[in-house]
Amino acid sequence: MKVLMVCLGNICRSPLAHGILLNSASKSWLIDSAGTSGWHEGERPDTRSIITAKNHNINIEDQKSRKFVLDDFDKYDVIFAMDSSNFSNLTAIAPNKTSADKIRLLMNEAYPDENRQVPDPYTGGQQGFEQVYQMLNHAIHCFLESNS
Numbered sequence: 645m646k647v648l649m650v651c652l653g654n655i656c657r658s659p660l661a662h663g664i665l666l667n668s669a670s671k672s673w674l675i676d677s678a679g680t681s682g683w684h685e686g687e688r689p690d691t692r693s694i695i696t697a698k699n700h701n702i703n704i705e706d707q708k709s710r711k712f713v714l715d716d717f718d719k720y721d722v723i724f725a726m727d728s729s730n731f732s733n734l735t736a737i738a739p740n741k742t743s744a745d746k747i748r749l750l751m752n753e754a755y756p757d758e759n760r761q762v763p764d765p766y767t768g769g770q771q772g773f774e775q776v777y778q779m780l781n782h783a784i785h786c787f788l789e790s791n792s
């Protein structure tokens with residue numbers, strides 16, 4: 645299975661999602677994350693994401709932010725958006741239906757068809773990152789249960 649986690653900046657939500665999935669999935673899986681913007685290209689995850697991950701024994705500090713590229717549609721089987729803005733940004737650049745069909749809202753793994761959002765924690769405090777972690781962890785383990 646090849647899975648790409650996508651948010652806006654690829655420094656807060658998707659690096660956490662990437663780390664959680666990498667920590668629990670089979671080593672045979674290809675897992676990465678990207679941002680729909682290139683605003684933080686080359687940067688490490690936000691310190692608050694690094695700390696939150698570390699609190700749960702997950703190391704994400706070696707990740708580097710990158711922008712989503714069209715080749716990702718070919719390379720990955722599933723492309724998870726954190727919120728509906730990420731989802732529509734990805735859908736807008738999908739070159740065909742095969743690509744568009746790979747895009748899913750991550751929280752729908754836990755709450756099918758409810759289109760729940762993983763909130764952007766960037767402007768908030770550390771507590772918001774822990775809440776995001778809990779949401780991501782729940783949805784990712786639901787995904788793993790139906791794909792292992």
Ligand code: 4NP
Nearest residue numbers: 651652653654655656657766
């Ligand atoms: P992320 O959070 O999409 O979860 O990585 C954000 C990071 C940076 C910005 C916005 C959201 N920003 O505006 O720079």
